[in-house]
Amino acid sequence: MEVLIFDNEADVSSYAARIFSKLMRRKPDAVLGFATGSTPEPMYAEMRRQHTEESLDFGRVTTFNLDEYVGLAADDRNSYHYYMWKVLFDHVNVRSDRINIPDGMSNDVPATCDDYEKRIQAAGGIDLQVLGVGGDGHIGFNEPTSSLASRTRIRTLTQKTREDNARFFGAVSDVPRHCITMGIGTIMDAREIVLLAFGERKANAIRQVVEGPISAMCPATVLQLHAKATVLIDKGAASRLRLKEYYKEVAANKPDWQRV
Ligand code: GLP
Numbered sequence: 001m002e003v004l005i006f007d008n009e010a011d012v013s014s015y016a017a018r019i020f021s022k023l024m025r026r027k028p029d030a031v032l033g034f035a036t037g038s039t040p041e042p043m044y045a046e047m048r049r050q051h052t053e054e055s056l057d058f059g060r061v062t063t064f065n066l067d068e069y070v071g072l073a074a075d076d077r078n079s080y081h082y083y084m085w086k087v088l089f090d091h092v093n094v095r096s097d098r099i100n101i102p103d104g105m106s107n108d109v110p111a112t113c114d115d116y117e118k119r120i121q122a123a124g125g126i127d128l129q130v131l132g133v134g135g136d137g138h139i140g141f142n143e144p145t146s147s148l149a150s151r152t153r154i155r156t157l158t159q160k161t162r163e164d165n166a167r168f169f170g171a172v173s174d175v176p177r178h179c180i181t182m183g184i185g186t187i188m189d190a191r192e193i194v195l196l197a198f199g200e201r202k203a204n205a206i207r208q209v210v211e212g213p214i215s216a217m218c219p220a221t222v223l224q225l226h227a228k229a230t231v232l233i234d235k236g237a238a239s240r241l242r243l244k245e246y247y248k249e250v251a252a253n254k255p256d257w258q259r260v
Pocket of ligand 1: 035036037038039040066067131132133134135138139140141161
């Protein structure tokens with residue numbers, strides 16, 4: 001696992017956007033895995049800028065989002081559909097028939113989940129997946145104790161996640177209890193993964209992800225088993241890492257060919 005520590009959110013976000021744009025220029029029909037939450041927002045802003053100012057082309061990409069709330073329609077302001085159109089899809093030339101987000105309004109959730117897995121496979125698998133991380137180490141909506149081999153399925157949100165996300169809804173009671181999320185096994189199948197985290201409120205999770213034992217109690221720790229996972233964090237999120245100085249030394253002395 002590569003760990004890169006930046007001075008601030010803006011530097012993390014532009015580096016993450018560069019990882020995406022480098023792939024998209026090398027492979028214009030890349031399959032991109034997107035995430036929601038406040039963490040990737042500045043990265044999407046940077047992608048919008050690169051689209052407008054540097055002709056970053058989304059015309060042939062396919063996208064898959066990690067998750068969606070059950071019971072929220074695409075036009076609900078709190079749905080992840082709504083979020084993705086607002087922060088990215090409305091502003092770039094991505095084809096709407098190549099956008100994939102789990103359907104939170106499905107009448108047949110198991111069939112929808114099965115179909116999502118098949119669509120990922122049919123697209124050739126995800127080339128690059130971005131992740132945020134919950135304070136408890138969840139990725140997508142794979143809460144603690146999720147099977148590390150899980151596939152796309154319905155999950156029940158923990159009280160902590162509902163409380164964390166209540167800021168978008170107004171009240172905890174308005175946050176849906178269920179979601180559809182790519183499984184941890186689904187996420188791990190991506191050829192490359194970048195995980196972003198900002199601020200001290202994520203420092204405990206990041207310490208576990210990078211230096212802790214692999215455990216379903218902190219699902220993001222599974223990334224230690226991924227051959228190409230990069231953790232991009234600011235100083236706050238890095239504040240509890242034991243080998244912080246070593247990660248900085250590695251980054252400072254990277255050979256040029258390894259730089260993005
Ligand atoms: C939600 C999303 C996750 C996200 C997490 C953290 O639970 N399903 O994908 O990583 O929130 O959100 P934030 O980035 O707002 O801290």
